[in-house]
Amino acid sequence: MQRLVTAELDLELAASVDLVFQIATAQPVPLGEEQLTFTQGDRVYTATEIVDQSGSRLHRFLGEPGPLEVRYRATVSGPAAPGRTSDLETITYLRPSRYCQSDEVFAQARRQFRGLSGFELVEAVSSFVAASVTYTPGLSLGTDSAVTTLMTGQGVCRDYAHVVIALLRAMDVPARYAACYAPGLEPMDFHAVAEAFVDGAWYVVDATRLSDRRSLVRIATGRDAADCAFLSYHGGHVGLTRLRVDAWVDPDAGDAASSADDHVALVQIA
Template sequence: MQLSIHAHLEYAFADPTDLLLQLEAAPLPEQSVENATLELTPCEHTARVPAHDGIGERLWLRAHGRLQVDYRATVVIHRILADCSTLARIEPHRLPGETVQYLFASRYCPSDQFESFVHATFGELSGGAQVIAMRDWIHDHLSYVPGSSNAATTAADTFIARHGICRDYAHLLITFARAAGVPARFASVYADGVEPPDFHAVAEVFLGGEWHLLDATGMAREGAMAKIGVGRDAADVAFLTAFGEATMITQAVQVVSVE
């Protein structure tokens, strides 16, 4: 699978503002990045730093006035796919150290508040079969409504409202999985078939000794996602974080897949 990616952003900053940008597909064993270009309006400061878990990079910028960002790349997906429903849950005492942080509640994923619900609803299942049942429950019980949530919306808010956007679906699946003792993290991806076209968010769960991408919205397939970065929740993987006032002028994402 090959993905052709084009992302274009234009923002305005009334004052000199520090920005953290993360929108480039990450070079990984599971995906190779080819013909990548990143064009930026000249900034006062530009520096690359490693992103969360060393997956991808973040770009520090100091911008003033109008900023244009244009990113293009071709990503070839080499990901080995598995039937998650057949995979086992790794007992906590056997988990690799780097996965442990993804067992705990985080800003948008209050998993400690969902342990009783998860046990009552999914307790008869285990491992991958349990996580797939969680994904399907979210898909069946939530409505995808663009603009229905904001930067303060948590998985608990989404659970009550029963609607949201991709990040809300991902946060709720992560919350359920962690409540069942399965490490789960937030993944920012490019994916074909996302409506409306935009940066996409999915969950990534640790089953059978490996990480696996799951999209509760049903819009993206694991074998057709290009990973940008990962984190505990959306706060760790925002495509643009402004440490000051920012005005969006335009934003467009286009992803085309070639089998």
């Protein structure tokens, strides 16, 4: 399946600031072509690429005051090979994290999903979150956690993913957060999903039911949204004046999915 992804960010830097972007596709996503540029008037910045243990690619440089244009475009030429998962990773993804407080939802999870395990448990958690949270753009905050979302019953994709992850970890299933490009997503944006580790492999859970999981393109992987932010900065103020994200399956490749994603079948990010 050939997919095309783009991201455009217009920023206003108020001072010299250390910038870190996570908008490029992760390793080992196979790319036909890729272009990432950081421009400020006639100046073109060269970023340092840092690859973390999960294959997320971070691009870092020191930006100077003024408007900054960030442009990314890539063609994904096929599926990525699944990576190996270490014992350390599974331990890490069982622990509570900033936005996924599995220790705080432990009692609820154990009461609600008692007797369930494996894929049956994953499906039950996904269905519960899909039914109990309402997708409400603009109402959740960047500091909202799984506990907040369970209390308010509203959120966006990151919030759905956090609740799924927290409940699965509370039931002793390793779970992690993935930031993705999602062809066909409506409304289009960077998308977040959860992944559950069952029977030696990672499977996608999108409780929003908004994406076609079969066409997702991985950007970053981590414990929760804190590890996968598309932009983080230190040492100054940054204003985001424009953000445009797009992703689509190449219609000329003739390999678009023939049916809708039922969100029941087992799917891995390809």
